[in-house]
Amino acid sequence: MTTISTLSDANVNAVQDATLVPGIQAALAAAGAVLVQRFETKPEFLTRDDVVEGIYANDRASLDAMRPALTALRPEAGWAEDELESGALPDGEWWITDPVEGNINHIHGMADWGVTATLVRDNVPAVTVVHLPLTGDFYTAVRGGGAFLNGQRITPSVKTSLDAALVGSGQASPRETSDTFAKIARSTEAMLDAGLVLRLSVPATLQLIQVAAGRTDLFWQHSAVRSGLVSGALLVSEAGGVVSDLEGGPWTLDSTGFLATTHQLHAEAVSILAPHA
Structure with a gap:
């Protein structure tokens, strides 16, 4: 049964987590600016190794821009290093980021890519930001606080079939x-x-x-x-x-x-x- 104290704790977390959103946005904006500078619409890869190195180089550049700011926001939070990993994390707070979500698209000159950061608390997503640098859009959500696009609330489809x-x-x-x-x-x-x-x-x-x-x-x-x-x-x-x-x-x-x-x-x-x- 959900207790009053549990609800109170959840509400407090939502309020506190909402204060992290501007800092996360700033961190992702910095990473996004780096990636826009690196964005080319005519890639020239010859081999799989070329593609892999392009992906890793993008990741390194984006992480260098975002990681210090996210670490400063939550110094005690762990960092999930491998973006391709799955499964649960140890209890506590963790940053799960994708420094170039859609990296394969970015390095091939296509526009379907972004930058993401999510603070996970005891294996439950608590606050997230998705930034699309080519459009300037920010999608944000806080657990218990709704989901937004550039500050405007978003809602799902109403289709029934x-x-x-x-x-x-x-x-x-x-x-x-x-x-x-x-x-x-x-x-x-x-x-x-x-x-x-x-x-x-x-x-x-x-x-x-x-x-x-x-x-x-x-x-x-x-x-x-x-x-x-x-x-x-x-x-x-x-x-x-x-x-x-x-x-x-x-x-x-x-x-x-x-x-x-x-x-x-x-x-x-x-x-x-x-x-x-």
């Missing part, structure tokens, strides 16, 4: 197994039949902000990468949507599947995706 829905999915990381690829293929076929239009793209966060803002209706993913999901999970839930695993249960950092949609579409989506989880 998947046959009218714009749905999306994508590959979580280059490290997927053949079993995960098979699940992706099966669930994609099922959603092609159930939804109106299907988008397959990366990164996950840039699809999840669209669910939170009501522009698209559903996003699902097999397997999990913490940095690709925590920001969007908090934004969708605080906007008024539903976040769960693919079988409809609570989503945690340990979950092997992810679903974000609206209350109206959740049950129908689970009925389609659960057999392929």
